Amino acid sequence: MPSSRPASGSRVPAPWRAEIARVLISEARIKRRIRDLALEITRDHSENELVIAALLNGTVLFLADLIRCLNLPLRLDFVGISSYGNNTRPGELIITKELRLDVEGRDLLILDDILDTGRTLQCVHQRLRKLNPARIRTCVLLEKTARREVAFQADYVGFQVPDLFVVGYGLDYAERYRNLPFVGVLHSDQQPTPTGPPQPGLAVVRKVKSP
Ligand code: IMP
Numbered sequence: 001m002p003s004s005r006p007a008s009g010s011r012v013p014a015p016w017r018a019e020i021a022r023v024l025i026s027e028a029r030i031k032r033r034i035r036d037l038a039l040e041i042t043r044d045h046s047e048n049e050l051v052i053a054a055l056l057n058g059t060v061l062f063l064a065d066l067i068r069c070l071n072l073p074l075r076l077d078f079v080g081i082s083s084y085g086n087n088t089r090p091g092e093l094i095i096t097k098e099l100r101l102d103v104e105g106r107d108l109l110i111l112d113d114i115l116d117t118g119r120t121l122q123c124v125h126q127r128l129r130k131l132n133p134a135r136i137r138t139c140v141l142l143e144k145t146a147r148r149e150v151a152f153q154a155d156y157v158g159f160q161v162p163d164l165f166v167v168g169y170g171l172d173y174a175e176r177y178r179n180l181p182f183v184g185v186l187h188s189d190q191q192p193t194p195t196g197p198p199q200p201g202l203a204v205v206r207k208v209k210s211p
């Protein structure tokens, strides 16, 4: 599995240099890796109709690029889930949008931006399993193993990343940086701290106790 080794020659574009210290995974590497992931997913899902459940909001770029490379029929829906804690320490998980598509008897692929403590994906996996899909698989662009709290493994992983707070290509810090075409690392003085400000209030659809 590819690591997050920085590609030579990938420089932070000028407008971002004050905030982003370095490019961790370049746009070109993301593109190449997504093509490989898509080949694998296409190969594994040729028999049963696929439903993709993408977690909001961090998957937006990953999802758009991945599904254009998937050479199979599929249906797409979204699940909204947020950690109602401070910016870096996970708190109670809150579902902000439920899956609407019927997934009974179908192959379900849950997509997320990053697998960190594992609490988010474990929670979504447990909920969606109750909808009786034939099979559930999970795919993440990034995996950070250093902070894992629950035993959860993704079936498809784009890149392993070190224990750093990363932004870009869908991943945010306080809702910023999602539009960067690469994955980068904030300057150390911009890195979130465990005592960072609380997140703004969320429209609660249903509260879920974290495991
Ligand atoms: P987990 O529940 O700890 O596995 O975290 C999953 C969620 O936390 C992801 O979907 C992200 O939204 C967020 N997250 C975890 N690590 C990072 C990071 O380094 N940068 C941005 N968001 C992160």
Ligand code: MG
Binding pocket: 058, 171, 172
């Ligand atoms: Mg996020």
